[in-house]
């Protein structure tokens with residue numbers, strides 16, 4: 742029987758265990774190389790073993806935390822993609838309305854008398870012609886545009902300006 746006692750400072754307890762011949766030889770070699778007693782060598786080896794196990798556990802904990810963070814990141818990416826999808830839908834709606842307003846002639850610029858669109862009047866609020874560019878607070882209305890329709894177009898124009906501003910803010914908040 743290979744009984745080995747591990748002595749530790751300041752108070753030592755005895756610890757016995759059975760070892761194979763190979764293990765016993767390895768421990769003897771370890772002790773001889775370091776110039777320590779067999780029991781001191783065993784004590785150090787056990788301490789190193791326990792330390793390694795503790796490190797493994799903390800590595801495991803870090804791996805768990807990393808896995809959790811990765812999962813959270815993935816779920817945030819899903820939410821972000823959904824939010825971006827919403828933004829894109831709204832952008833498409835706005836582009837649709839903008840396209841409609843750009844093609845709808847509402848009357849003539851009161852200054853240069855040239856035709857202007859609902860977009861010029863309600864969104865840009867400026868005459869589109871470079872040699873005029875005057876503010877379009879009023880247009881000389883084409884007969885087919887009723888005052889109610891004109892008011893509705895003005896409201897849509899205001900909505901587009903507001904939505905576009907809101908989207909620019911969302912876009913910069915999302916780190917675009």
Ligand SMILES: [Zn+2]
Pocket residue numbers: 850851852853854855868869870873874875
């Ligand atoms: Zn003009």
